[in-house]
Amino acid sequence: MTSAECPLTPEELEELDELMIGAARPAVQTHGAGCASCRDRITSLSESIEAYNVASLAWAQARSNTFTRDLSTHTPTRHITAPMARSMATMLLLGAVAGLTAWTHLWNSARPVLDAATPPAIRAFAPETRAQQIARDNAMLEAIDAELTEPESAPPALVHAASSTAPHPASAQDRD
Amino acid sequence: MAAFNPASSRIFPSTFPAKDTPRTWPAEAEPRPATELDDIDALVKNHRPRLLRFVTFSTGDPDLAETIVQDCLLKAYNARASFRGDSSVNTWLTSIAVNLVRDHQRTQKFRFWKQARASAIDVTDVASFIASEESGLEARLIARQKVAALSQIIETLSFNQRTIFLMKFSDEMELSEISAAMKMPVNTVKTHLHRALKAIRNQLGGRS
Incomplete structure (x- = not known):
């Protein structure tokens, strides 16, 4: 029986799938056994499915062969693929960058911008920059150096003591 | 504390007796005969590829499938004492796997990652695994085209149609076993199979 001779309607042809599913009525089974067109229809699909099964199983086998994870150390129900x-790592990285950016922005905005127009009273209380702090430290060190390199002179206390023990010119004159 | 009732477990549904069914397995009189479930290496070697294929094509995500298959084998090994031999080990494992897939599917997390997933099945890669002993280059090319086309069409089916199709035609499960694993009546299983076959036939016809 050729396809032109097959008396089944399209709806009845769908019943042929029951042959593949394994739940066909006896009448469908009889027709499927005798009709070449219907047999071809079933065989064609079955061949595609068979080829798919062979290839997909070989593919899965190849994937399994490269699998080395130890079952005993596997923690179930943690579906982190x-x-x-990758996405979590990206999000963490983005979060860190965003946090750093925000912190830098806040730090910069919290520091007053000091220029020539800034009143001296505000300048006095403004936090000094690193350059200012270095300059102040250098000035202090220079002052210490200068003090250390000055010629030695008698301490004022000693000068005062010496002047109190020496005879006063006026009193000497009195004695004379 | 309430005793653990395996019959109520969602993960191991198909091989446990119903709640009121008397247990047919002697609890302690006879030890359960050793099966391949007792050997974790054999379990992985014999069943991992088939399970991986089922879960990969059911979820459409090879990376997620790796995790679910791993969970499945571990759960099966840990619950091996519960296996009563009512069905084949293959069927039992597939039932566990399908429950894990469904559990995972219910989570919001799965829906989110399904949208943003970077891992998808490469149908050309799958088709390249067609048996090399296929007679002639032309026959091999035709077979590869068929496999690639069918893989793509299977991805377009609904979850139930796809999963039931794979259970029936790739894992060769009986309708009653699919019905138990999917927790749906046999007639519903048949309806899903009819729709899947119709969609595949229509789309394959349109491509050829």
């Missing part, structure tokens, strides 16, 4: 892990 590779794309999830």
Whole structure:
């Protein structure tokens, strides 16, 4: 029986799938056994499915062969897949960058901008910059150096003591 | 504390007796005969590829499938004492796997990552695994085209249609076993199979 001779309607042809599913009525089974067109229809789809089964199983076998994870150390129900892990790492990185940016912005905005128009009273209380602090430290060191390199002179206390023990010119004159 | 009732477990549904069914397995009189479930290496070696294929094509995500299959094998090994031999080990494992997939599917997390997933099945890669002993280059090319086309069409089916199709035509499960694993009546299983076959036939016809 050729396809032109097959008396089944399209709806009845769908019943042929029951042959593949394994739940066909006896009448469908009889027709499927005798009709070449219907047999071809079933065989064609079955061949595609068979090829798919063979290839997909070989593919899965190849994937399994490269699998080395130890079952005993596996923790179940933690479905973190590779794309999830990649996305989480990206989100963490973005979060860190955003946090750093925000912190830098806040730090800069919290510091007053000192220029020539800034009143001296405000300048006095403004936090000094690193350059200012270095300049102040250098000035202090220079002052210490200068003090240390001055010629030695008698301490004022000693000068005062010496002047109190020496005879006063006026009193000497009195004695004379 | 309430005792653990395996019959109420969502993960191991198909091989446990119903709640009121008397247990047919002697609890302690006879030890359960050793099965391949007792050997974790054999379990992985014999069943991992088939389970991986099922879960990969059911979820459409090879990376997620790796995790679910791993969970499945571990759960099966840990619950091996509960396996009563009512079905084949293959069927039992597939039932566990399908429950894990469904559990995972329910979570919001799955829906989110499904949208943003970077891992998808490469149908050309799958098709390249067609048996090399296929007679002639032309026959191999035709077979590869068929496999690639069918893989793409299967991805377009609904979850139930796709999963039931794979259970029936790739894992060769009986309708009653699919019905138990999917927790749906046999007639509903048949309806899903009819729709899947119709969609596949229509789309394959449109491509050829």
